[in-house]
Amino acid sequence: MNHPASTKDRILAAAESLFAQRGFEGASLRQLTAAAGVNLAAVNYHFGSKERLVEEVFRRRLDALNQRRLAALARVAGRDDTTLEQVLDAFIRPALELSHDDHGALFMRVLARAFAEHDDRLRQFLSENYGHVIRQFTAEFAHLLPHLSKAELYWRIDLVTGALTHAMSGFGMIQRKGDVSESAHREQTVAHLVRFAAAGLSAP
Amino acid sequence: MNHPASTKDRILAAAESLFAQRGFEGASLRQLTAAAGVNLAAVNYHFGSKERLVEEVFRRRLDALNQRRLAALARVAGRDDTTLEQVLDAFIRPALELSHDDHGALFMRVLARAFAEHDDRLRQFLSENYGHVIRQFTAEFAHLLPHLSKAELYWRIDLVTGALTHAMSGFGMIQRKGDVSESAHREQTVAHLVRFAAAGLSAP
DNA sequence: CCTATGCTCAAACGATCGTTTGATTTTCCT
DNA sequence: AGGAAAATCAAACGATCGTTTGAGCATAGG
Numbered sequence: 385m386n387h388p389a390s391t392k393d394r395i396l397a398a399a400e401s402l403f404a405q406r407g408f409e410g411a412s413l414r415q416l417t418a419a420a421g422v423n424l425a426a427v428n429y430h431f432g433s434k435e436r437l438v439e440e441v442f443r444r445r446l447d448a449l450n451q452r453r454l455a456a457l458a459r460v461a462g463r464d465d466t467t468l469e470q471v472l473d474a475f476i477r478p479a480l481e482l483s484h485d486d487h488g489a490l491f492m493r494v495l496a497r498a499f500a501e502h503d504d505r506l507r508q509f510l511s512e513n514y515g516h517v518i519r520q521f522t523a524e525f526a527h528l529l530p531h532l533s534k535a536e537l538y539w540r541i542d543l544v545t546g547a548l549t550h551a552m553s554g555f556g557m558i559q560r561k562g563d564v565s566e567s568a569h570r571e572q573t574v575a576h577l578v579r580f581a582a583a584g585l586s587a588p
Numbered sequence: 589m590n591h592p593a594s595t596k597d598r599i600l601a602a603a604e605s606l607f608a609q610r611g612f613e614g615a616s617l618r619q620l621t622a623a624a625g626v627n628l629a630a631v632n633y634h635f636g637s638k639e640r641l642v643e644e645v646f647r648r649r650l651d652a653l654n655q656r657r658l659a660a661l662a663r664v665a666g667r668d669d670t671t672l673e674q675v676l677d678a679f680i681r682p683a684l685e686l687s688h689d690d691h692g693a694l695f696m697r698v699l700a701r702a703f704a705e706h707d708d709r710l711r712q713f714l715s716e717n718y719g720h721v722i723r724q725f726t727a728e729f730a731h732l733l734p735h736l737s738k739a740e741l742y743w744r745i746d747l748v749t750g751a752l753t754h755a756m757s758g759f760g761m762i763q764r765k766g767d768v769s770e771s772a773h774r775e776q777t778v779a780h781l782v783r784f785a786a787a788g789l790s791a792p
Numbered sequence: 793c794c795t796a797t798g799c800t801c802a803a804a805c806g807a808t809c810g811t812t813t814g815a816t817t818t819t820c821c822t
Numbered sequence: 823a824g825g826a827a828a829a830t831c832a833a834a835c836g837a838t839c840g841t842t843t844g845a846g847c848a849t850a851g852g
Contacts, residue, residue, distance in 0.1 A: 500704030547751030
C-alpha cells in the first residue's frame with residue numbers, strides 16, 4: 385500500500401467529499417483537483433472523464449457494501465420462517481456499519497444525491513452494476529408480502545430505500561451518545577430503522 | 589387572470605418542470621426560456637436573477653401548502669387527547685393533495701431536490717420563510733414524545749420529513765388504480781404514510 | 793397624436809466548465 | 823547507465839453558463 389496516497393486515491397477521496405457537499409454537477413474538476421493536491425489533467429488521465437470518475441466513486445464503496453448485503457440476505461432468506469425484519473436487517477445493517485466510518489458517512493450522502501437526481505446515465509450505471517441486489521431483495525419482499533400488487537410493492541420499496549438512504553446520509557453528525565457504547569447505539573439504530581422500514585413496506 | 593398566460597407564469601411553470609427534471613444548477617436559463625417560449629433576458633427582467641426565480645418557484649406552492657398544514661395542525665394540536673397520528677395527518681394530507689395535481693407532483697420533486705442538495709442559500713431561504721411551520725410541528729412532536737432527547741427527536745424528524753418528501757415526489761407516476769376511486773386510494777395512501785411516519789418517529 | 797412606460801428582443805459580456813495538447817519529469821526495467 | 827513507459831504539468835481549446843446592454847415594440851394617459 386502506498387504510504388503517500390496515490391494520485392488516483394487522492395482524487396477519489398476528494399471526489400467523494402466534494403460530491404457529497406456540492407453534488408456531481410456542482411463540484412468542478414478544478415475544485416476537486418485543488419482539494420486533492422493534483423493537477424487538473426490528472427482526472428482525465430486516470431479516469432478518462434468526469435463521468436467515469438463518478439462511477440468509480442460508487443464502485444469503490446458499493447461493491448463491498450452490496451456483497452455484504454447479499455451475504456447477509458443469503459443467511460436468512462428462502463426459509464419457511466424468514467421474517468420481513470430479518471430481510472430488512474440484511475439490507476440495513478451493512479449500510480449502517482459503513483456509515484459509521486467518517487468517509488463512509490460522506491459516501492452515504494453521495495448515494496442520497498444519486499437517489500434524488502434523476503440523471504439517466506447514473507441510474508443506468510447503478511442499475512446495470514447493482515440492479516441484481518435490489519432484484520434479489522425485491523423477490524424476497526414479494527414472497528413475504530404476497531397481497532401487494534407489483535406496482536404497489538415497487539413503489540413501497542422505492543419509498544423505503546429512499547428513506548433509508550436519506551436517513552443514513554445524515555448520520556455522520558449525531559453520533560457519540562456518551563452514556564451508551566457505540567455498538568449498543570448502533571444496535572438501537574438498526575432496530576429503529578428496521579421497524580421504520582417494515583412499516584413502510586407492510587400493509588395494514 | 590390572463591387568458592394567454594403571462595410571461596412570468598410561463599417562466600414559473602417551465603422552471604418548476606425543468607428544476608424537477610434536471611435540478612437547479614442542471615437546468616440552464618436557455619433551456620428554461622426556450623421551454624417557456626420567452627426571451628432569455630425575461631428571467632432577469634422579471635425576477636432579477638436565477639436564484640430569485642428559484643425562490644419564487646418555492647413561494648408559489650409553499651405559501652398555500654404550509655398554510656393548510658398549519659390550519660390542519662391547529663385543528664388537532666394542543667388538546668389532551670391529541671395523537672401522533674393526527675399531527676402526522678395534518679402534515680401529510682395537504683402535501684399529498686397537492687401532489688395529486690400533475691403540476692403539484694412536479695413541485696414535490698423540486699422539494700425533494702432541495703432536501704437532497706445542501707445548498708446553504710436555499711436552506712436559509714426555506715428556514716427564514718417556512719421554518720416556523722417545522723418549528724410548530726416539532727413542538728407538538730416533542731410534547732407527544734417526551735422520552736426522546738432533543739438531538740434524537742430532531743434526527744427522527746429530519747428522517748421522516750425527508751422520507752415523506754421523497755415518497756410524494758415519486759407519486760405522480762403511479763396513480764389511477766382503476767378498481768378503487770381516487771379519493772379512496774388517496775385515503776389509503778394517507779393512512780399508509782401516517783403509519784410509516786409514526787414508526788419513524790416513535791421509539792419502541 | 794404624442795410621449796412615457798413596461799416589456800421583448802438579438803447580441804454580446806466575462807467567467808467557468810470539461811477536455812485536450814505537447815512538453816517535461818519521474819519511474820522502472822534490462 | 824540508458825531508454826521506453828508512465829505520470830505530471832502549465833496552457834489553451836471550444837462550449838456553455840448567468841447576466842447585461844441598448845435598441846425596438848407595445849400600449850395606455852394626457
